[in-house]
Amino acid sequence: MAPRHLMRLDLIFKDEHDVAPLVRQTLARGRDDIVNELIASGLKGRGGAGFPTGLKWKLTADAPGDEKYVICNADEGEPGTFKDREILMRVPEKVLAGMAVCAKVIGARQGFIYLRGEYRFLRAQLQQVIDGFHAVLDEAGLPFRIEIFMGSGAYICGEESALFESMEGQRGEPRNKPPYPTQCGFRNAPTVINNVETLAHTYSIFKYGAEKFRDLGVQDSRGSKVFSVSGDTPVPGIYELEFGMTLQRFVEDFGDGDTKAVQVGGASGFCVPRKRFERTIIGYQGKLTGTSLPTGGSMMLFNSSRSMYNVLHNYLEFFVEESCGQCTPCRVGTQQLLRGIEGVKRGELSSATLDALLDLAETMRLTAKCGLGQSVANSFASIVENFREEMIY
Amino acid sequence: MPHTVNCQIDHLSVNIQPGATILEAARSIHIQIPTLCYHSDLCVAGNCRLCMVEQVGADRLLPACATPVTEGMEILTNSQKVRHARKVMLELLMSEHRSDCTHCYKNGRCELQNLASEYLVQDGRFIDLVPFKNYTIDDLSPSIIKDDAKCIRCQRCVRTCAEIQAVSALAVAHKGAEMKISTFFDLPMAEVVCTNCGQCVTHCPTGALVEKNYIDAVWQAMDDDARHVVVQTAPAVRIALGEALGLEPGQIVTGKMVAALRRLGFDSVLDTDFSADLTIIEEGHELLQRLREVIRDKNPQVKLPMTTSCSPGWIKFLEHLYPDLLPHLSTAKSPQQMFGALAKTYYARRIGMDAKNMVSVSVMPCTAKKFEAARPEMCASGFRDVDYVLTTRELAMMIRQAGIDFLSLPDDEFDSIMGQSSGAGVIFGATGGVMEAALRTVYEVVTGREVPFDGLNIVPVRGLEQVKEAALTISSPLPEWGFLDGVTLKTCVVHGLAGAREVMKKVADGSCDYHFIEIMACPGGCLGGGGQPMPVSDHVREMRARAIYRDDAGKAIRKSHENPDVVKLYEDFLKEPLGHLSHQLLHTHYVARKRY
Numbered sequence: 001m002a003p004r005h006l007m008r009l010d011l012i013f014k015d016e017h018d019v020a021p022l023v024r025q026t027l028a029r030g031r032d033d034i035v036n037e038l039i040a041s042g043l044k045g046r047g048g049a050g051f052p053t054g055l056k057w058k059l060t061a062d063a064p065g066d067e068k069y070v071i072c073n074a075d076e077g078e079p080g081t082f083k084d085r086e087i088l089m090r091v092p093e094k095v096l097a098g099m100a101v102c103a104k105v106i107g108a109r110q111g112f113i114y115l116r117g118e119y120r121f122l123r124a125q126l127q128q129v130i131d132g133f134h135a136v137l138d139e140a141g142l143p144f145r146i147e148i149f150m151g152s153g154a155y156i157c158g159e160e161s162a163l164f165e166s167m168e169g170q171r172g173e174p175r176n177k178p179p180y181p182t183q184c185g186f187r188n189a190p191t192v193i194n195n196v197e198t199l200a201h202t203y204s205i206f207k208y209g210a211e212k213f214r215d216l217g218v219q220d221s222r223g224s225k226v227f228s229v230s231g232d233t234p235v236p237g238i239y240e241l242e243f244g245m246t247l248q249r250f251v252e253d254f255g256d257g258d259t260k261a262v263q264v265g266g267a268s269g270f271c272v273p274r275k276r277f278e279r280t281i282i283g284y285q286g287k288l289t290g291t292s293l294p295t296g297g298s299m300m301l302f303n304s305s306r307s308m309y310n311v312l313h314n315y316l317e318f319f320v321e322e323s324c325g326q327c328t329p330c331r332v333g334t335q336q337l338l339r340g341i342e343g344v345k346r347g348e349l350s351s352a353t354l355d356a357l358l359d360l361a362e363t364m365r366l367t368a369k370c371g372l373g374q375s376v377a378n379s380f381a382s383i384v385e386n387f388r389e390e391m392i393y
Numbered sequence: 394m395p396h397t398v399n400c401q402i403d404h405l406s407v408n409i410q411p412g413a414t415i416l417e418a419a420r421s422i423h424i425q426i427p428t429l430c431y432h433s434d435l436c437v438a439g440n441c442r443l444c445m446v447e448q449v450g451a452d453r454l455l456p457a458c459a460t461p462v463t464e465g466m467e468i469l470t471n472s473q474k475v476r477h478a479r480k481v482m483l484e485l486l487m488s489e490h491r492s493d494c495t496h497c498y499k500n501g502r503c504e505l506q507n508l509a510s511e512y513l514v515q516d517g518r519f520i521d522l523v524p525f526k527n528y529t530i531d532d533l534s535p536s537i538i539k540d541d542a543k544c545i546r547c548q549r550c551v552r553t554c555a556e557i558q559a560v561s562a563l564a565v566a567h568k569g570a571e572m573k574i575s576t577f578f579d580l581p582m583a584e585v586v587c588t589n590c591g592q593c594v595t596h597c598p599t600g601a602l603v604e605k606n607y608i609d610a611v612w613q614a615m616d617d618d619a620r621h622v623v624v625q626t627a628p629a630v631r632i633a634l635g636e637a638l639g640l641e642p643g644q645i646v647t648g649k650m651v652a653a654l655r656r657l658g659f660d661s662v663l664d665t666d667f668s669a670d671l672t673i674i675e676e677g678h679e680l681l682q683r684l685r686e687v688i689r690d691k692n693p694q695v696k697l698p699m700t701t702s703c704s705p706g707w708i709k710f711l712e713h714l715y716p717d718l719l720p721h722l723s724t725a726k727s728p729q730q731m732f733g734a735l736a737k738t739y740y741a742r743r744i745g746m747d748a749k750n751m752v753s754v755s756v757m758p759c760t761a762k763k764f765e766a767a768r769p770e771m772c773a774s775g776f777r778d779v780d781y782v783l784t785t786r787e788l789a790m791m792i793r794q795a796g797i798d799f800l801s802l803p804d805d806e807f808d809s810i811m812g813q814s815s816g817a818g819v820i821f822g823a824t825g826g827v828m829e830a831a832l833r834t835v836y837e838v839v840t841g842r843e844v845p846f847d848g849l850n851i852v853p854v855r856g857l858e859q860v861k862e863a864a865l866t867i868s869s870p871l872p873e874w875g876f877l878d879g880v881t882l883k884t885c886v887v888h889g890l891a892g893a894r895e896v897m898k899k900v901a902d903g904s905c906d907y908h909f910i911e912i913m914a915c916p917g918g919c920l921g922g923g924g925q926p927m928p929v930s931d932h933v934r935e936m937r938a939r940a941i942y943r944d945d946a947g948k949a950i951r952k953s954h955e956n957p958d959v960v961k962l963y964e965d966f967l968k969e970p971l972g973h974l975s976h977q978l979l980h981t982h983y984v985a986r987k988r989y
């Protein structure tokens with residue numbers, strides 16, 4: 001069954017046979033020209049936080065320092081996300097092209113792809129593409145090299161500053177911010193770190209122009225997005241769709257007719273119940289009408305046979321294990337949330353405990369050191385508030 | 394770039410240098426923000442999240458310790474949002490922590506407990522997580538007890554071990570709920586590179602890392618009428634003990650300390666300063682002997698630079714990490730162990746006591762001394778030379794237990810025979826002190842003249858700088874030392890093992906030409922030892938150092954070789970430095986250890 005309403009796009013995965021000439025052509029452009037085009041395109045990061053990519057490059061280009069780095073974040077650890085793998089398998093040269101242009105803009109000589117430990121099987125193939133790409137760079141006269149750095153399987157190492165620590169041989173623990181990577185990243189040098197998909201999009205922008213990209217999507221959420229669709233759906237897989245659709249339209253295309261909730265953005269995202277599908281728009285949190293959601297592109301559909309208690313329990317177990325463990329709210333808070341819902345479910349704790357736990361989750365959001373601990377409240381609050389009875393009975 | 398940044402904290406204006414944190418800005422106007430993972434000795438971690446403050450207009454709270462102030466920032470440190478977050482942080486920490494405070498060694502001196510009482514943390518909002526964990530207590534080390542159930546994961550110990558000591562015996566292992574402070578392969582502290590310096594103990598806010606205490610054993614020894622209990626007290630104890638008993642840092646309480654020790658029931662109250670002077674004689678002559686063998690005799694077997702050997706943490710560090718460099722270590726025992734060996738031989742004979750009925754106790758600023766006393770080499774008297782080592786903190790506890798009103802005690806004096814000391818012995822307690830004391834003696838032995846520094850104060854080796862250097866050119870020596878004429882004696886003083894590592898790297902690759910290096914494991918020297926009262930900071934160490942130098946300046950005798958008890962010891966017993974008896978009692982050897 002193919003999606004009916006939603007227009008599927010074919011930008012990212014489109015076979016392009018002109019990577020080398022495009023890279024040469026783009027590298028010949030001025031830095032400001034490139035950055036301005038990226039800014040005009042409205043491209044935002046596809047790794048989760050949604051930071052404007054053009055601005056990130058500009059800040060790093062302007063940061064003082066002789067040594068700078070470009071890092072492609074291919075740690076793809078968010079539960080329910082598997083699109084970066086697909087991009088690296090099918091169109092890796094677009095990602096490399098994005099890195100090279102970024103290197104030119106910011107003045108980096110070295111780039112890295114931080115590859116998720118579980119994606120080791122991609123390594124040899126990717127290395128071959130990189131080797132070929134280096135020849136293109138040599139021709140273009142850009143002194144830039146790309147290396148693969150293997151992750152070891154910790155979710156937290158996808159967080160940019162933990163990723164730097166991990167690459168430097170330290171424990172993968174997030175750093176204090178500020179300073180931000182644009183000023184002080186890998187080896188304390190100004191660093192651009194972008195998601196695989198973000199980099200691939202820059203290729204399309206350089207090829208087709210900012211205008212074309214901007215035409216797609218809505219307001220704060222421009223362009224297309226690669227979604228990883230999983231759960232109770234007859235058509236699981238990877239889909240490139242335009243931003244700005246309602247969840248209702250999405251479920252009509254991808255649901256099995258009995259969808260009761262969709263978890264948007266993985267374990268650290270939000271759970272939207274059926275009654276909210278119509279009012280929910282998929283895009284970055286901004287000034288859209290109705291609720292909008294940040295998205296790394298994971299869409300997990302649940303039908304009425306699923307226990308939302310089990311879903312939440314599963315997410316919390318994930319956080320209890322994948323928290324780096326350094327900060328109090330996240331390390332201890334996640335354990336309290338997990339033990340707390342277990343106690344309520346078993347009837348050992350009163351249902352009012354859920355309110356105390358909601359308060360805790362909110363305090364975690366306000367106090368945790370990094371995005372992991374800060375976003376536990378997303379799934380926790382959205383599941384507990386919308387499916388309270390399922391938590392108790 | 395503006396020279397200062399303006400911001401508002403709790404509606405008060407603050408002007409502070411760029412780069413300052415919110416915490417520093419708040420403290421500059423006397424606003425206290427609670428902290429746990431923050432320590433002025435260490436890099437900022439920002440992990441306990443207790444110092445969270447509100448920035449007007451911002452959604453999330455900010456860690457005051459880790460956030461630089463920016464122009465125009467408006468900070469609230471006591472808003473409803475902040476108070477709530479603080480309380481939740483404390484409650485979360487308590488839920489993970491075995492909170493049986495009444496049974497805890499740190500009861501009353503625990504930062505977590507103090508904060509919990511300050512913020513009226515009540516039990517019960519959160520589930521007690523301790524029963525779900527598999528906590529164990531590691532008490533196999535003679536010096537340090539590690540109880541993971543009391544750990545709040547602030548990583549102060551980890552940063553201490555890495556930054557101050559460059560040892561990293563303690564490190565973070567695992568992640569998430571399993572995250573813990575661990576050792577190599579989670580082996581007991583006694584089996585890893587731990588130097589027993591105890592800096593982790595003085596930097597731990599809770600009871601997770603404490604010294605192994607020997608208080609009851611010492612009470613028991615004193616209760617036994619058949620035993621004669623001798624106590625010695627290290628130079629750095631008398632200038633810090635007061636802090637644990639209600640005084641400001643930097644007070645010299647020698648007289649009250651002696652009185653208290655007598656009141657506690659020690660039979661002989663003696664002074665490690667005496668054996669510090671003795672150490673200078675032995676170590677100084679060893680240095681001269683090495684200089685003679687290297688410079689005059691060109692003996693390739695003999696190693697220079699010679700390094701001091703009075704800091705047992707430093708010794709174990711070298712044994713583990715640079716076993717090849719052990720020949721550089723002076724063979725002279727530390728003052729504690731010289732004292733112990735003499736107590737059960739020379740002193741026992743002088744007072745007509747059978748050494749087997751003697752118990753020898755020392756009070757030290759140090760936890761590594763507990764390990765040192767237990768080393769198998771340290772039985773030169775035929776018995777264990779030092780039976781029990783108490784830290785300054787333990788002594789303070791005993792004084793309180795005994796109901797002694799310390800501050801109202803009249804001053805008292807050490808017993809004779811091994812109770813006199815010179816100012817040179819006193820300054821052993823500060824970084825640079827051994828060097829200064831040694832130079833005062835060595836220079837005079839070689840030239841017959843006093844060391845050419847105003848008032849005998851060798852200022853270049855004093856102070857809290859990590860690595861200090863001093864050079865002293867010898868001219869017109871006595872005939873016996875003619876080979877030293879014109880030789881510039883190059884010395885180096887290091888405190889903290891991170892600094893020691895840097896200097897030893899240079900020794901190893903031959904890129905330095907020092908003759909003599911003083912190394913103390915702890916920052917500031919013994920005055921900043923792992924057995925000293927808490928809290929500790931550069932300010933506290935500075936105050937203690939000043940007290941030490943004040944004490945020295947006030948002494949009638951300032952040079953070790955003029956200590957009458959030491960002179961008499963050589964006349965009556967040892968005969969000469971580096972002599973037969975000295976070798977038997979006062980010198981030792983070292984063992985190469987593995988890194989794990």
Ligand SMILES: Cc1cc2nc3c(=O)[nH]c(=O)nc-3n(C[C@H](O)[C@H](O)[C@H](O)COP(=O)(O)O)c2cc1C
Nearest residue numbers: 045046047073075076077158159160194195198371
């Ligand atoms: C816990 C955690 C895990 C993350 N994992 C990833 C990841 O696997 N891949 C990724 O691109 N970004 C991840 N991020 C976001 C990165 O920190 C960073 O914002 C992103 O790589 C920036 O790239 P972008 O601007 O292109 O989105 C994670 C963030 C957090 C807090």
Ligand code: SF4
Nearest residue numbers: 324326327330370373
């Ligand atoms: S929020 Fe969680 S993952 Fe992030 S620093 Fe704190 S403990 Fe580590």
Ligand code: FES
Nearest residue numbers: 430439441442458
């Ligand atoms: S004191 Fe600031 S986070 Fe711990």
